[in-house]
Amino acid sequence: MELTKNTFKKIVLCSVIFPFLYLTVESLPFFSDYEVLEKDLNLSYIDQLISIEVSLVIMSLIFLTNLISLILLYLFKPIGRPFYLCSYLLIILFLMFDGDWIQYSLSYPIEIVSSFLEVFILYLIYLTPLKEEFETKTI
Numbered sequence: 001m002e003l004t005k006n007t008f009k010k011i012v013l014c015s016v017i018f019p020f021l022y023l024t025v026e027s028l029p030f031f032s033d034y035e036v037l038e039k040d041l042n043l044s045y046i047d048q049l050i051s052i053e054v055s056l057v058i059m060s061l062i063f064l065t066n067l068i069s070l071i072l073l074y075l076f077k078p079i080g081r082p083f084y085l086c087s088y089l090l091i092i093l094f095l096m097f098d099g100d101w102i103q104y105s106l107s108y109p110i111e112i113v114s115s116f117l118e119v120f121i122l123y124l125i126y127l128t129p130l131k132e133e134f135e136t137k138t139i
Helices: 005-026 045-049 052-074 080-096 107-127 129-134
Strands: none
Touching: 005 052, 005 107, 005 129, 052 080, 080 107, 080 129, 107 129
C-alpha cells in the first residue's frame, strides 16, 4: 500500500483532533472525583521545583509547539520534520517528570490511539518514501 500525501494529511488531522477529544472526555461531569486519591500520588519533579502556574505555562507552550509542528507537517514544510521531532521529545520529557496521575477508562484508549498516531507520523516522515516530500526542491 502506497501512502499518498492526502492520506498523510488525514493522519495529521486525526493527530490534531485526538488531544481535543481527550480533553473533552476528561472534562465530562459524570466521572468520580479522585481528588482524595490524587493527594497520595507522588508529586512530580516539576511541581517540586516550580509552581503549578509555571508548569501550566510550560505545558501550554509545548502543546502549542506540537500544534505548530503538525501544521508545518500538514503543509509539507521541510522545517516541520525536525520541529515535530523536537516537540515530541519535549512532550516525552515533560511527561517523564510530571509525576503520577489518575486516568479515566474512557480517556485511556483515546490517549493510546493518539500516542500511536504520534509515533506513526514520526515513522512516516523519517522512514518512508514520504520523507522526500519534505526535502527542499531546487529548480
